[in-house]
Amino acid sequence: MAAERNVLIVYAHQSNGSFNAAARDAAMEVLQSQGCRVTVSDLYAMGFRACATADDIIGELKNPDNFHYGEETVQAWKEGRLTDDIKAEHQKVREAQLIIFQFPMYWFSVPAILKGWIDRVLTQGFAFSLQNMYSNGNFKDKKVILSFTTGSTEGMFLPDGVHGDINVVLWPLQSGTLYFCGFQVLPPQIFWAPGHSPPETQKAMLVAWRKRLATLWEETPLSFTPTNLFDMSFSGGFRLLPQVKEQRQEEPYGLSTGHHLGKPIPPNNQTKASPPHD
């Protein structure tokens, strides 16, 4: 049963009349009907600050003449000296078993306000460390999903479409950001060009989303290369173990979109869960 589960929706659209708002509301409704507690961070409505500055740190800076956001914030986090807006988001993340990012894709990525949430909330120490990243990441017991709208059609994001493969586009967000923090990344929910679709198509998209949400907790996450296949030391250079590379020689595909090893990318690597192996 899904009772007692906490869900955080990080929502980044300016208008409550938008398709993104409808997708958010659908998620709230379905998840609440399962007994989940749903919290929404409505970034525009909150006036969430996007820019990573020294204002995020209370008290003295370690190195004011050569301010380094990452180094200052890891220290401030340890000492409880981050601003209240960041602490509040940390608390929501801490309590959540599932985070849904709901946004319109801007420039092949998240809107700046949501990039600001990523830059400011996924603080080193809190979200990751050199010891705790990827499959050893801090958030390995949490699920996450990117749910977003596009302006372009699905065909434009195929490997032979004008924009190129959506799987490549999603790598920096899904691997470099979410899996980096350990999250179990569920296949993205992509709403293709709702703004160019008739109302009945938009309705059908939301019906499909509700249906998916009904069994979202049971879904298999995307598969990424496990960290234990790498030599995670500075002397080993954080590179794939030689024996793993050797074993892959005969395989038709690379390990993942980013770990392609000079082979074709495994199809749908960032959009569909692999069939379960046993």
Added chain:
Amino acid sequence: MAAERNVLIVYAHQSNGSFNAAARDAAMEVLQSQGCRVTVSDLYAMGFRACATADDIIGELKNPDNFHYGEETVQAWKEGRLTDDIKAEHQKVREAQLIIFQFPMYWFSVPAILKGWIDRVLTQGFAFSLQNMYSNGNFKDKKVILSFTTGSTEGMFLPDGVHGDINVVLWPLQSGTLYFCGFQVLPPQIFWAPGHSPPETQKAMLVAWRKRLATLWEETPLSFTPTNLFDMSFSGGFRLLPQVKEQRQEEPYGLSTGHHLGKPIPPNNQTKASPPHD
């Protein structure tokens, strides 16, 4: 001669004591010594607004109940109703023959404040349209370069490094954003982990950057798939022409990182210019 050339540096670091500031200063010095006029948009110092909101539009919204940033701003741009900060950046872009983005990589992408510049300044109509994108893009006579620092080493961003291939990481920015607007995208200037490097290594990095800047104008841009290889119509789905796909059958590599066509990605596609053919 490079006289009369205008360069815009869009700079996104909080501190003038940073390596990024030194890289910016090196670029200013070398380019000014060539006779270029160099303008810097120092985003943090300007307090540049990152978030795309209705505040960017002067006067009445077209559709206030279902606010759509893209649709409202293309209209506002046509009618001269964008805010002054956006208009000022438009003017700088219009005048520039070269734009340098100087930033520290945050989460496999640009910092939120720079994503805000991209979201707000690369306005539809001004920067692109359905008719004017990629090789037909508005900025096809301008050069652009991403110049950035990383926290990780180069090895971690190899196809067998823990983060995966840097060429995949750069695709959304270099193809989806810059080439999308038509820019000639020069190979990126990547400063690998200067923060973890001794002062003499940092100095050597800046010396190499100055050396590169001396002949930057002569460099061959990265190669992307030309738009005339696609059927750029809704009926054709903005997909690669069948005869082009057929011609590629025998080739060992795909066309580009995103247009991999199920083949291995052309090595260094987003980091090095291809050797000239013919």
